[in-house]
Amino acid sequence: xxxxxxVDWSAESNKIISSSHDxxxxxxxxxxxxxxxxxxxxxxxxxxxxxxxxxxxxxDKFSATTxxxxxxxxxxxxxxxxxxxxxxxxxxxxxxxxxxDASGLFILSGSTDLKxxxxxxxxxxxxxxxTYDKLPYNKV
Amino acid sequence: MTIQLSAWVNTVAWNPTSSFCYIATHDxxxxxxxxxDKTITTINLTHSPFNHIVPQSNTSFVGVGFDRxxxxxxxxxxxxxxxxxxxxxxxQVAEETxxxxxxxxxxxxxxxxxQKKSIQVGSNANxxxxxxPALINSGHVLGNTVxxxxxxxxxxxxxx
Numbered sequence: 001x002x003x004x005x006x007v008d009w010s011a012e013s014n015k016i017i018s019s020s021h022d023x024x025x026x027x028x029x030x031x032x033x034x035x036x037x038x039x040x041x042x043x044x045x046x047x048x049x050x051x052x053x054x055x056x057x058x059x060d061k062f063s064a065t066t067x068x069x070x071x072x073x074x075x076x077x078x079x080x081x082x083x084x085x086x087x088x089x090x091x092x093x094x095x096x097x098x099x100x101d102a103s104g105l106f107i108l109s110g111s112t113d114l115k116x117x118x119x120x121x122x123x124x125x126x127x128x129x130x131t132y133d134k135l136p137y138n139k140v
Numbered sequence: 141m142t143i144q145l146s147a148w149v150n151t152v153a154w155n156p157t158s159s160f161c162y163i164a165t166h167d168x169x170x171x172x173x174x175x176x177d178k179t180i181t182t183i184n185l186t187h188s189p190f191n192h193i194v195p196q197s198n199t200s201f202v203g204v205g206f207d208r209x210x211x212x213x214x215x216x217x218x219x220x221x222x223x224x225x226x227x228x229x230x231x232q233v234a235e236e237t238x239x240x241x242x243x244x245x246x247x248x249x250x251x252x253x254x255q256k257k258s259i260q261v262g263s264n265a266n267x268x269x270x271x272x273p274a275l276i277n278s279g280h281v282l283g284n285t286v287x288x289x290x291x292x293x294x295x296x297x298x299x300x
Contacts, residue, residue, distance in 0.1 A: 097151050101158035108161050110149025116163050116171075118141040 006053045013059030019050035025064055025074070027083050042074055042083040052097045056104035060126055063107055065095035071109045073121040090117050143173060143180065150205075155195045160215060162201055164190035170203075172215050172222060183222040187211070194286075196300065200225065202286050210286060210298060228286065228298045 002021040009016045016028035016037065025042040044050070048067035053074075055062050064072040064085060069092060072085040093113035100107055100121065107121040147167035154161055161173040168185040188207035195201045200214040210228040215221070286298040 096149055099152050099154055101154050102156065103158065106158075108152045108154060108163075110145075110152045110163055110165075112148040114145050114147060114149075114165075116143040116145060116149055116152060116161070118143075118161065 005049065005051055008054050008062070010055035010059030012057070013055070015055070015059060017053045017055060017062050019053040019064060021049040023048065023050060023066075025050055025053060025083075027062075027076075040083055042085065044072065044074070044085045046070065048094075051094065054099055056100040057102055058104055061100070061104055061121065061123060063098040063100060063109075063121070065098045065109060067094040069093060069095060069111070069113075071095050071098050071107060071117075071119065073107065073123055075123050075126045077125065079125075086123065088119055090119060091115065143171070145169075145171065150189055151192050153193045153195055153201065155198050155201070157198055159198075160217070162193050162195070164193055164203065164205075170213070170222060174217055174220075176217075179220060181215070181220045181222060186224075196286075202228075202300075204288060210288060212300065226300075228300070 004018055004020045006019045007016065014030060017025065018028065019025045023046050025044050026039040027042060028037040028039050030036075031038050042064075044064065046066045046068050050064055050066050052065045053062055060075060062074045064070075064074055066072070069089055070087045071091065072087040074083060074085040076082075077084050091109065091111040091113050092115075093111050095109055095111045098107050098109040105120065105122055105127060107119050108116060109119065110116045143161075143163065145163065145165050146169060147165040150164045150166055152161065152163050159175050161175065163171040163173070165171070166189050168187070168189045170183050170185055170190065172181045173179075174181070187209065188205045190203040190205040190211075192205075193201050193203045196212065199216070200212060203211045203213060205211075211224060212226040212228065214223050214225050216223065284300045286300060287295065288298065289295050
């Protein structure tokens with residue numbers, strides 16, 4: 001058991017996500033029968049702590065940042081039946097925080113490399129289900 | 141898009157319509173990126189850096205940091221200006237009357253005994269009147285109420 005560095009709850013999906021210095025991310029779902037929150041381990045390989053996790057507005061994706069310079073977008077893969085992540089390695093140092101925009105298509109991430117990035121967090125399996133009439137900006 | 145800053149990034153946030161990006165760095169500089177016209181506005185904070193920022197409306201946000209106070213700022217896109225609107229903790233401390241209880245152990249005993257109520261500071265306060273004894277860890281905004289947690293183990297609500 002190690003320091004839990006980030007927790008977030010999604011009102012849309014009623015799920016809790018937690019990350020810890022033990023390099024694990026768990027998604028907690030409420031089991032109505034048992035009236036208990038049950039964890040599911042996210043398939044996520046990192047060598048160092050997961051520093052920050054946050055749900056998107058819809059609650060079907062989450063962002064995760066690590067000390068190994070990764071910014072990741074997590075989602076539930078229907079194909080495999082697991083929570084999994086796709087990662088981006090743009091930063092040159094530990095990524096301290098990341099937040100989705102209102103559409104969930106972009107991530108704003110900040111790091112100890114003195115930079116902030118706005119990157120695409122498009123996941124075909126998740127985002128193709130929705131139509132976007134107007135994006136907040138034309139290009140990143 | 142890359143935004144070059146001057147120190148480690150403590151926290152980032154978007155406003156509700158995603159037209160502004162808020163970035164707080166450890167050198168007590170606060171940056172707002174306007175995504176509509178791609179302008180960047182910065183302000184040197186007159187207090188300690190922010191540790192956590194939460195949008196309160198489309199143009200205002202609440203920030204908490206290392207100096208145990210809660211700040212309400214507003215960004216004016218037309219004037220490209222960031223202004224401090226209110227310091228919640230200072231305002232509410234000034235309004236308090238009567239003795240101030242600093243009994244941290246007293247509160248923890250109540251918590252352990254099952255009185256797991258959040259402590260509200262303000263006109264409808266409980267018997268406790270409390271000043272933040274420790275650094276504020278994070279804050280969230282719900283309507284006109286700010287909820288904060290701090291390293292002393294307290295969860296508090298504040299009226300905006």
